[in-house]
Amino acid sequence: MPRAGLDPDVVAAGAAALADEVGLPNVTMGLLAERLGVRSPSLYKHVDGLADLHHRVAVLALTELGDALRDALQGRAGRDALAAAATAIRGFAVAHPGRYAATVRVDVHAPDDPLAAAGARVLDSLAAILAGYDVDPADTVHALRLLRSLFHGFAVLEAAGGFQLATDVDDSFTWLVEFVDRGLRG
Amino acid sequence: MPRAGLDPDVVAAGAAALADEVGLPNVTMGLLAERLGVRSPSLYKHVDGLADLHHRVAVLALTELGDALRDALQGRAGRDALAAAATAIRGFAVAHPGRYAATVRVDVHAPDDPLAAAGARVLDSLAAILAGYDVDPADTVHALRLLRSLFHGFAVLEAAGGFQLATDVDDSFTWLVEFVDRGLRG
């Protein structure tokens, strides 16, 4: 019987893919193991239980989201940058609902937790958007929280099916980006 | 052995209180039953399983939130109304994290689901805020979604401990309300 060639990253990637398919709460050790061609106790050789698995998926997701944001912001500034970032986040949440869900409700454990670094990279991208506007440095942290809250809230509500008239959601999204752009330009 | 005097509402109220204390995911049938002085199978005489329990907690929470909003908006308009509503939502989410968490990720089952009515009442309150501004009727739905996304995102991030410098969160909140007020005034 050949070995399956697993390691923590492969397991986390499998969990992320599975979460996108069946929803994060339905990612079970047994199901993931089956998907990886292995029995569930074997996963514990690579991952320290379900909580650790969620943590790793969160790191993976935030890293991917950070990459997507960085790509989207290349060579853009001001309103273009804002729109591109918003679209990137929304697109990520829609295309990878399981991964995105994992980014909520996770705690940083150690001071050198890679989750903190991945999160910081995402924040850096959002801060780069603000650089294109004339925001009072004292208000930067507030504006950052505005962007986070708004994008995150929109993503969560859309993922949960919280908006009724599904057809208008795209319109609402662009309207919302415009609203923020106007507000940030003062 | 005297009867415990339970009914669906009492069970849901107990679940809500328990959720606020230990977190919604940690509300287990056994724990709730113990809290109510009963064994877990007895709960099934009043409630149709854990999913139904979550549903009922969501209805209860949305109803309470709707009441809080209605109270907060009494006799206020424009920026005062906006600030009062925002504070009410945030206060509710902070004071009742378990209840608030239950309002996310719930589905309306029947057309006469009380959840839909409770949610509609909350939306009505938000719509009432917009009445105090000069919003193009065609944009009302977008502005509503702005408010929902922003308030909800802020509440989720704050509840998840997503903001680092905890001391500035109040400042960010008022800054954010001002930002929206300015934007809505055009």
Add this chain to the structure above:
DNA sequence: CTCCTGTGGCTAAGGTTGTTAGCCATACGC
């Protein structure tokens, strides 16, 4: 007052899932 019925408790039991313990074979370093 007595009986009858339905409601709301209970114990017992089964299925699923997370997790640990302990075994054994494989792949790699010397």
Add this chain to the structure above:
DNA sequence: GCGTATGGCTAACAACCTTAGCCACAGGAG
């Protein structure tokens, strides 16, 4: 080529949700 750590496995346990089926109490009918 051999030893050793690694990465599979089976077995087993605990927690939880849920169902089945029993029994006692409460309240109304006669």
